[in-house]
Amino acid sequence: MAISPVTIDEHSSPLSAEQAAQLTSLIQSLSPAQTTWISGYLAGLNAHASMGEVVRPEASAPAAAPAEPLTVLYGSQTGNAEDIAEQLVARAEAEGLSAKAIDMLDYKPRDLKKEKNVVICVSTHGEGDPPDNAEELHEFIYGKKAPKLDGLKFSVLAFGDSSYEHFCQTGRDFDAQLEKLGATRVVERKDLDVDFDDAAEAWIGDVVARFKDELGAGEAEAGHANVTALPGTAEQPAASQWSRKNPYQAELLTNAVLNGRGSDKEVHHIELDTEESGLTWEPGDSLGIIPSNDPQMVDDLIGALGARADDEVTGLDGEVSLAHALTHQYEITTLTRPFIEKYAERAGNDQLNALLSEDARAQLAEYIDGRFIIDLVEDYPIADITGADFVRLLRKLPPRLYSIASSHAANPDEIHLTVAAVRYQTHGRDRHGVASVQLADRSEDAKLPIYIDHNKNFKLPADDAPIIMIGPGTGIAPFRAFMEERAERDATGRNWVFFGAQHFRTDFYYQTDWLRWRNDGLLTRMDVAFSRDQADKVYVQHKLREAGAELFDWIESGATIYVCGDANAMAADVHDALLDIIAENGKLDAEGAAGYLKNLQKEKRYQRDVY
Amino acid sequence: MSDTKNLSPVEHIKLESNHLRGTIAEGLADELTAAISEDDTQLTKFHGFYQQDDRDVRAERKAAKLEPHYQFMVRMRLPAGVLTPEQWLAVDDIAKRYGNGTLRITTRQTFQFHGIPKQNLKPLLQALDRVGLDTRGGCGDDNRNVIANTNPQRSDLHAAVYDWSHRISRHLRWQSRAYDELWLDAEPSDAPETEPLYGESYLPRKFKVAIAIPPENDIDVFANDIGLIAIVEDGELAGFNVAIGGGMGMTHGEPETYPRLATVIGFVDLEHVLAAVETLVTIQRDYGDRKDRKHARFKYTIDDHGIDFIHDQLAERGDIKLEPARDYRFERNGDPLGWTQSDDGNWQLTLFVENGRIADFDDRGLAHYGQYRGRPGHKLMTALRELAKIHKGAIRLTCNHNVIIADIADADRAAIEELVAHYDLDDGRERAPLKYASMSCVAFPTCGLAMAESERYLPSLIAKLENIMADAGLEDEPIVIRMTGCPNGCARPYLGEIGFVGKAPGKYNLYLGAAFDGSRMNKLYRENIGEDEILAELTPLIERFSAEREDGEHFGDFVIRSGVIAATTEGRNFHDNVGPAQAA
Ligand code: SRM
Ligand SMILES: Cc1cc2nc3c(=O)[nH]c(=O)nc-3n(C[C@H](O)[C@H](O)[C@H](O)COP(=O)(O)OP(=O)(O)OC[C@H]3O[C@@H](n4cnc5c(N)ncnc54)[C@H](O)[C@@H]3O)c2cc1C
Numbered sequence A: 001m002a003i004s005p006v007t008i009d010e011h012s013s014p015l016s017a018e019q020a021a022q023l024t025s026l027i028q029s030l031s032p033a034q035t036t037w038i039s040g041y042l043a044g045l046n047a048h049a050s051m052g053e054v055v056r057p058e059a060s061a062p063a064a065a066p067a068e069p070l071t072v073l074y075g076s077q078t079g080n081a082e083d084i085a086e087q088l089v090a091r092a093e094a095e096g097l098s099a100k101a102i103d104m105l106d107y108k109p110r111d112l113k114k115e116k117n118v119v120i121c122v123s124t125h126g127e128g129d130p131p132d133n134a135e136e137l138h139e140f141i142y143g144k145k146a147p148k149l150d151g152l153k154f155s156v157l158a159f160g161d162s163s164y165e166h167f168c169q170t171g172r173d174f175d176a177q178l179e180k181l182g183a184t185r186v187v188e189r190k191d192l193d194v195d196f197d198d199a200a201e202a203w204i205g206d207v208v209a210r211f212k213d214e215l216g217a218g219e220a221e222a223g224h225a226n227v228t229a230l231p232g233t234a235e236q237p238a239a240s241q242w243s244r245k246n247p248y249q250a251e252l253l254t255n256a257v258l259n260g261r262g263s264d265k266e267v268h269h270i271e272l273d274t275e276e277s278g279l280t281w282e283p284g285d286s287l288g289i290i291p292s293n294d295p296q297m298v299d300d301l302i303g304a305l306g307a308r309a310d311d312e313v314t315g316l317d318g319e320v321s322l323a324h325a326l327t328h329q330y331e332i333t334t335l336t337r338p339f340i341e342k343y344a345e346r347a348g349n350d351q352l353n354a355l356l357s358e359d360a361r362a363q364l365a366e367y368i369d370g371r372f373i374i375d376l377v378e379d380y381p382i383a384d385i386t387g388a389d390f391v392r393l394l395r396k397l398p399p400r401l402y403s404i405a406s407s408h409a410a411n412p413d414e415i416h417l418t419v420a421a422v423r424y425q426t427h428g429r430d431r432h433g434v435a436s437v438q439l440a441d442r443s444e445d446a447k448l449p450i451y452i453d454h455n456k457n458f459k460l461p462a463d464d465a466p467i468i469m470i471g472p473g474t475g476i477a478p479f480r481a482f483m484e485e486r487a488e489r490d491a492t493g494r495n496w497v498f499f500g501a502q503h504f505r506t507d508f509y510y511q512t513d514w515l516r517w518r519n520d521g522l523l524t525r526m527d528v529a530f531s532r533d534q535a536d537k538v539y540v541q542h543k544l545r546e547a548g549a550e551l552f553d554w555i556e557s558g559a560t561i562y563v564c565g566d567a568n569a570m571a572a573d574v575h576d577a578l579l580d581i582i583a584e585n586g587k588l589d590a591e592g593a594a595g596y597l598k599n600l601q602k603e604k605r606y607q608r609d610v611y
Numbered sequence B: 001m002s003d004t005k006n007l008s009p010v011e012h013i014k015l016e017s018n019h020l021r022g023t024i025a026e027g028l029a030d031e032l033t034a035a036i037s038e039d040d041t042q043l044t045k046f047h048g049f050y051q052q053d054d055r056d057v058r059a060e061r062k063a064a065k066l067e068p069h070y071q072f073m074v075r076m077r078l079p080a081g082v083l084t085p086e087q088w089l090a091v092d093d094i095a096k097r098y099g100n101g102t103l104r105i106t107t108r109q110t111f112q113f114h115g116i117p118k119q120n121l122k123p124l125l126q127a128l129d130r131v132g133l134d135t136r137g138g139c140g141d142d143n144r145n146v147i148a149n150t151n152p153q154r155s156d157l158h159a160a161v162y163d164w165s166h167r168i169s170r171h172l173r174w175q176s177r178a179y180d181e182l183w184l185d186a187e188p189s190d191a192p193e194t195e196p197l198y199g200e201s202y203l204p205r206k207f208k209v210a211i212a213i214p215p216e217n218d219i220d221v222f223a224n225d226i227g228l229i230a231i232v233e234d235g236e237l238a239g240f241n242v243a244i245g246g247g248m249g250m251t252h253g254e255p256e257t258y259p260r261l262a263t264v265i266g267f268v269d270l271e272h273v274l275a276a277v278e279t280l281v282t283i284q285r286d287y288g289d290r291k292d293r294k295h296a297r298f299k300y301t302i303d304d305h306g307i308d309f310i311h312d313q314l315a316e317r318g319d320i321k322l323e324p325a326r327d328y329r330f331e332r333n334g335d336p337l338g339w340t341q342s343d344d345g346n347w348q349l350t351l352f353v354e355n356g357r358i359a360d361f362d363d364r365g366l367a368h369y370g371q372y373r374g375r376p377g378h379k380l381m382t383a384l385r386e387l388a389k390i391h392k393g394a395i396r397l398t399c400n401h402n403v404i405i406a407d408i409a410d411a412d413r414a415a416i417e418e419l420v421a422h423y424d425l426d427d428g429r430e431r432a433p434l435k436y437a438s439m440s441c442v443a444f445p446t447c448g449l450a451m452a453e454s455e456r457y458l459p460s461l462i463a464k465l466e467n468i469m470a471d472a473g474l475e476d477e478p479i480v481i482r483m484t485g486c487p488n489g490c491a492r493p494y495l496g497e498i499g500f501v502g503k504a505p506g507k508y509n510l511y512l513g514a515a516f517d518g519s520r521m522n523k524l525y526r527e528n529i530g531e532d533e534i535l536a537e538l539t540p541l542i543e544r545f546s547a548e549r550e551d552g553e554h555f556g557d558f559v560i561r562s563g564v565i566a567a568t569t570e571g572r573n574f575h576d577n578v579g580p581a582q583a584a
């Protein structure tokens, strides 16, 4: 973002003439990067002010850190737990506590027994599994080497999604296991659903207050360290003022289907206009989109409730029409256990209550599968429920993330996405994914609220380092950004891509880009697996195994391995293939191979972004 | 011979191809693209196939960031267009198994398979090989499929020209082992490889040989580099009149390129036929233009050096002295449809194949995802397969892209007729003389050079013209109509009494005045016009033709006699006095 020469004076601003002059000369001396940093920094200051704190940087004098520091360990895949951990630290330091946030990946498990005060912020991924960077610590506390932790005070903040069966499982694990090892809980664990912002802020309040008592830090340090630890200004690139809570309204530039005629798939190439936004990102980052629901689905649901579209309800920010609330504010499709529980209370239906009993978990899961909220409303109607009552049962419409498929360096004014439209049929109803189908079918109707979801766990290495990119299906998206970036930077590192899809002819996403990069010599090698072009199915993991020896040479010569795409089957199959390749070519046993790969992970040379 | 430094790019590709191998094998193995390397696409032509892409989806695939839908067209070598029923069944199966499920009879009486993915090329060529068929020289700068008259009165004459077509085809075939190594799993050997006839860079351009038996000119003998006209004396084949320098190709807006009819330069007896043909080929090999491919055909070599030069070279190189040409007479260049009997008592059934496209059309008249149209419910491909199953004789393809069920014994006729009736095949019984006398090239969606539709458009235009003919009381009058999607001339449009040559989508140049027997070319009448103008131009001419024609006079002759357009007397004046003649 180029900043045009500005002049601010006392008339056009709330500043004094002197301040205005200073600011003007300062701004004119700034590099874009510096401007971006400052804007993020000031935004941070405001965030604090809004947390009920008057912050005057010049007032923040460095102060002696209290004896017992607070260690905030975070395990995060898509950055939520990490953001909140950073906020927690900032808040704590603002309260005069000395605190630091550490990525579990960079944390020596054995140091745990030296700790006095720990807060765990961890999300759950896979099917109740820890995020990649939490794996090692998670294993450690369950393992034989796990130490006694009598001296440790802890609290756990769990991130999850109540639509998954193992809701916040990893957080629960840490909470239970630390207690087992003798540590004492300071604040009750909080299980956060996808609409976690407010709950998280409240919990942070408790924790900071409680630890403040525990550690008894003096008021003197109030305001200390704001300058060094503000949310969003850590090592993260360019936090412009836009965020999940304050998204940028982006206009659609292009919406094109990437599949050729006759394909069973429907993947869209989406280009959004970010020219005015000042948004910046790095290859590997994702775009957050705050979607809105399908108007048809909203109508149907209102119909099923026997309510009226213009009924007044209390939405997230005051009084709005029922239609507005259901379209823009609440999740009205995905069924979750918590929702069904709340709904059942109002319904008072024995059959439904039975479904919620502990020993009926399997049946409930089966009922939820492939059903939406509207199915529940139709199956177990509540005669007297009003739109207002109903809305109170819903959870906030969570944002969806999409890997950014373009490089900022190559296209500073655009963000490209690769979106698979989710359409399916279950229980006699055509179903749509909320965000993907909004992007596919209605992305022109209105501007799209977006923000950057930075992901420091999916980043390019040094320009001269070789990389291996494994991205079947839409998993290819970030690698297009990687290649654009490396082309832009004339990076000399070798590039090897593994891609897979159903059919060569119709599903080879960005084929013309790949061919161009191969001709330019940027793409060193590309192996493709088209599962349905021959009798027996071929997937990327097969291609990996075929190329095993050479792949191992690449790894030995310092290559970083990236995996992106399907979390359910692909990520595990690829992981196993890598283990076998390492074992075979590295002459290692299963355990040795596992250790080898773990180590790669620690060195950030095995990075995954799966969903 | 040309000095190598300003040779055309294709010449370099041939020279460096290691006898037509290039990097074809590597290209086939490349999994990231359905194409092969650009240079290799020049070489595969010698092996009988072209890289193409489905132009119907070109734009949408670009938008989808997909490469064009690359695919290959494979063209068989089938001298005289004759094949056995067994071979027919194999070809039918191959089209479905490896291609787009349709077959295209070409204007040089062979088959083309369309829509072949590169990984299917080898299995396809092997399947052909198993039934004794190949594609060597189907395309490329070498001798092409040798064509010959398909339906003479006399069966022994057909046997004779059929035999000659094979001998010439074999004699002029390129020798490199590349074909066997690339496609038939032959072991590479380091025995030295030579092209005794062609040499390292083959011919400067494609080369075409045809054999006609007067009075039938169904093969358009004068459109070929070498046309042999059978001369029968005392009931025996005595030899051939030799015609040289025929070719249709030209380029819009480049008058130095022009179609040309072959010049009859004398008579050769049977003993010297091969020698004469070979020597003519070597003259073109050594004197043909290798710098400018648009000026490389034999016709330009001849016009540049003169006929005498050719006679001298024949004498010098092959000690060949042609006798004066003998008398001959052509009557038509179309196919007589339906049943005909030859002197041995056997029957021939000539079936009309619209545009030469063999397919099974669904109830909406669509084939291959609607890319091709035909009569609704017409199961032509199935019908011909069923015929091949019971037929005992040979099957012949014609240069008007029709098919002949040949050598049917009296006893077997009934069974054939039954199938023809059952599948409602078109044996010419309709009252549709324009349709039967019409021909169109392939053009869209496969031809990379097409500027306008041809095969997929002509039928609807013909239908409109037939109404105009009927209104003029000419519903039984044939007019030879030829359409191509570009000026290259693949359906020999300059030999149409009415010729349409594509200029842009929906736009054609209108040519008038060729002779009904293929002995005179037409001339440009109106440039770049759409259907409405085409009909507006032709309606009054057809009415006038109906009113003023002389007895038995053909439309092509009429428009010249009545001064509608000037006559083209030779290739070099094809571009002169074009348009509605001032005199008229
Ligand atoms: C299939 C066929 C038309 C048909 O409707 O049957 C055909 C189809 C093509 N012809 Fe032809 N030509 C066909 C007979 C002809 C004829 C007629 C003839 O030989 O009696 C001519 C005019 C005579 C002549 O050779 O001059 C002919 C003159 C051309 C030319 C122009 C050559 C020239 O001297 O300028 C080209 C373009 C070129 O060679 O550069 C061409 C090129 C082509 C190509 C291969 C386009 C290309 O080069 O990429 C066409 C493939 C279309 C497709 O998708 O199948 N085709 N082509 C005929 C196949 C004949 C065969 O079996 O060998
Ligand atoms: C870090 C990250 C990066 C991502 N990158 C991309 C990307 O680049 N491209 C991309 O397309 N997606 C990407 N995703 C996934 C994306 O965020 C959304 O999850 C996806 O688009 C679906 O969202 P939706 O709102 O359209 O569907 P939703 O309304 O969220 O519905 C999805 C749900 O529908 C149900 N469902 C789906 N199919 C079926 C079926 N056949 N039968 C029964 N139930 C079914 C499942 O419960 C599924 O969870 C990414 C996700 C993450 C976390």
Ligand SMILES: Cc1cc2nc3c(=O)[nH]c(=O)nc-3n(C[C@H](O)[C@H](O)[C@H](O)COP(=O)(O)O)c2cc1C
Residues within 6 Å of the ligand: A075, A076, A077, A078, A079, A080, A081, A082, A122, A123, A124, A125, A126, A127, A128, A129, A131, A159, A160, A161, A162, A164, A165, A166, A167, A168, A169, A193, A194, A567, A610, A611
């Ligand atoms: C592939 C995938 C699998 C997930 N699995 C679970 C799960 O099993 N249980 C759960 O509670 N949440 C699950 N989640 C939801 C995440 O935990 C939730 O989005 C959380 O906010 C992510 O926090 P993070 O950004 O710190 O990783 C899953 C999310 C993804 C993308």
Ligand code: SF4
Residues within 6 Å of the ligand: B441, B442, B443, B444, B447, B448, B449, B450, B451, B454, B484, B485, B486, B487, B488, B489, B490, B491
């Ligand atoms: S005439 Fe032109 S358009 Fe028609 S097939 Fe030949 S090259 Fe293609």
